Amino acid sequence: MLARRITAHEPDGVKSNDARIQVDPVSPPNASSAESLARENRPTAPLLWKICAILLVSCIRFGSSWSSGITGAMKTTMKKELHINNTQYSLLEAAEDFMTMNLILLSGPVTDRIGGAGAIVYGNVIYSIGSILVAAAAQVRSFRFMIGGRVILALGDIATQVAQYKMFSSWFPPNNGFASMLALELAISKIGGFAGKSSANIIAKNTGDFAWVFWVAVFMNIFTNVATVAFQYFNRVAERKFGSNTDPATGEKLTEKNKKFELAKIIELPWVFWGILAFSLFQTSTALVFSQNATELAEQRFDVDSITAGWYTALAQYAGFFIVPCLGMFIDVLGNRISLMAFCGAGIFLSMALVNWATDTKGTAAAFGVYAVAASFGPTLIIDGIRTSMWHQSVFGSAYALKIVMNNAMNIIVRIGTGVLQDEDNNSYGRVVIVYVALAAMSVVVALILLVMSYRTVDLGHLQWTRKQRNANGELWNERKRMFQEENGVRNKRISRGCFACLLVLMTGGWVAFFWGVATGNNS
Template sequence: MIFYSTSDKNAERPTSGQKNAFAVTTAKESGSASSVGQGHPKQVPVPLTWKLASILLVSAIGFGSQWSSGITGAMKSTLKKELKINNTQFALIEASEDFMVTLLMLISGIVTDRIGGAGAILYGNAIYSVGSIMVAAAAQIRSYKFFVSGRVILALGDIATQVAQYKIFSSWFPPNNGFASTLGLELGIGKIGAFVGKSSANIIAKNTGNFAWVFWVAVFMNIFTNIMTGIFYWFTRVANRKFCSIDDPATGEKLAEKNKKFELRKVLELPWVFWCIQAFSLLETSTAIVFLQNATELAEQRFGTDSVTAGWYSATLQYAGFFIVPCLGVFIDVFGNRISLLTFCGVGVFISMCLVNWARTTSGTAAAFGIYAFAYSFGPTTIIDSIRTSMWHSSVFGSAYALKITMNNAMNIIVRVITGVIQDRDNDSYDNVTIVYMVLAAGSVLVSMMLVMLSWKSVDLGNLQWTRKKRIARGEFINERKRAFYEENGARNKLISMACFASLAALVLGSWVAYFWGVATGNND
């Protein structure tokens, strides 16, 4: 693939066999990580205009897809009324999509590593659009079963696209050299798209007199997304012919968008540091996703307002920090400190959940929303970049990120079904549901504190704190740790990795049990 690397040349210490950490190598799109940079001497480094264009195209794709992401949660009270369903049944709408993700996401990640991100986005968005049309049609005819079916098809497309764009970024930019900055910019623009979609959903429903129009507008946004996707696919093919790839300036690893073969062994032997980040994401991300699903209805109850005003409150809660995210990405690239940022995020979300649970007045809930909006902005970029930095092989980043999504969605199913049942038994109140949010947030704080202590003792985890200059200066040391991981402690590390993988499999199976229990007992007629 293509794109640039920024680094401090004075800090570079090339390893033996690294060739030149700053040398630009050549690569065909079909090349693997081991073959990148061979046989194409006429290729030249990508110019700045192409770099910016590529980021803007992917951001445009993200804007369109994120527009649709929050509208179901924003329409919760309306959907319950129009489709004549209860909280458990509504939870199953979201859980049905989560179920498909847990079933197919890992396969999608492995395939994306093999075929590349651009191709996966192309066919994924096409499937997503079909699902979006089905959801809009289901809303038009007020069919709960058809609505769930549409969400399942929509999930199949979303499965293909979720991993693909971050896989593309990982093949363009190494850790501390543009990955977090690019990721932050894309997530920031995506937040704007999601804010517009979520905040306008109830306005569209109220002004048109038919809530189905919200989902038809989402269909039009998906058409825009498909157009941008087609342009990006063409752009990628041209770029691969004209320009060359790069090496990681610290380790000398050659970056590539896709591999020549499936690399399952590397997926099964992901380092323990990766699983530490997974543990934090398991609790913090699941807290955020399930809380945000219900934020609009919670705002209606706590602020005593209508769905339109509540939609603005919850949209602001989720997306107000859009301007922070790009700045955070630049900070991570230059200064590192990922574990510190994860701890700040975890503590902030925990404080906001405590206020949601105990300060149930209007002012208390408003304060909770404000703290949450700021603290949660530090989460997604830091988690994804930490996953990328923790890995020995960038060639399987798609699979690693797919594991994260699989884990989060499995946890979401369990939490959504449980909170849906609790709310139905609590006369539609959130008084007891918020206790679940608070417990999950407390768990993420405990994990982050554990990460801080481990980072002082283990260099493999501590390097997530390194600045750009330090990572480049200690590239040879990183390669030595990689060698030791496989050669000196290979049996033990493989056992730890397999145990973590087995734990994830058990969580997924547990989520399936919860899902089918919800289907069996949720009166989903």
């Protein structure tokens, strides 16, 4: 039944794997072909197994999300304890982005090649080492040591993210569970981030030493390691029992790992993918850099201590966790991804405008409330949009890695720049928030351009499709894929490679900004 269903959805002129095997009955298939055929004949994993796997992966991410929330909450404390200024603090944050930006390009293709399940183990080992180094750096009050630890920690964190989203893409097609399961994981991740950010200053105050905050994160990582071992056992059992999944709309076989590196597919990702990345360039960078400074901003605007400010900003950043699963189900059933991107961009812009122009307590509180809702939409929309825009699911890990590269390069530039602005403005956020407003405004512009174009071309318009529309138009999507690669192949490949070249230029900008921060003595 599985073999016949896959064949029925294949484009004209493409023979199924079964047909290729039956053509030559004299030559028996080799071991790898026999193993592949046996896997295809197994039933697909039931929904309950997939949900259990996602919960285990979410437990792995819970520990890293806890750690990612504590640094931004302790900006004031860290500047005091490490004797650094705003530019140096920004350099500490940018150090993660810099090394990740350079090495994630390798991590994406490797994850596609070896599979997400294998990569998640290596990522967690690296993360564990980095977590211990960061805690040790805090213990000895060493700024340079902490930079090194944060770099290693970040590499493990990003490797784990790429691995888990690669696995999700092999389990669920667009409009058929991918957004829902992604949103479930992101909601659990938000709970971990909220717990870390809200408790960081409480732990620091009650223990009398801010280093204990980072040691608690190390203890949380023990839980993460246990979850990793449990997931590996679960995944091995699932691989023996179940076969590969198939996109019901297009008939595409979803892969968790590839037989070879597919660099051409990475360089020639469709222009729709780059359109989604253009939105992420401004929306995600606004959200990340604002979150980095939100606690200190709350201390200044609300005139409260770091513990109270940490609670305020934790609520602003993570209170929307309950919206995320609902959003995932909405996207799977009703689509409208680009319309939701426009809503998300407008919400982020409104919150940044309130931070900039409504500087009293009520205005800032309203800004944090709007931000809590709008920021909850971004990750699910962008990651699901990337997956839906792609012709080939097999290189999703690499595609997500490109998104991380782009955001990290932009974050370095913005973080270093805003750190300098804040130092020159006597630690005030008067100039810094103008940058936030400009970035948020650009995200709205990009979203509106995509929305208008979605009515003019199916390649972009299909991101608006409902589940029913996508399942009914699978052959149309296969035809658009054929046209992209054949009739319009030369032009489309030129556009895709041009966008990839622009990404490399942005990376160069990130290098320049980072090395400028180092060269001007901001790493001392």
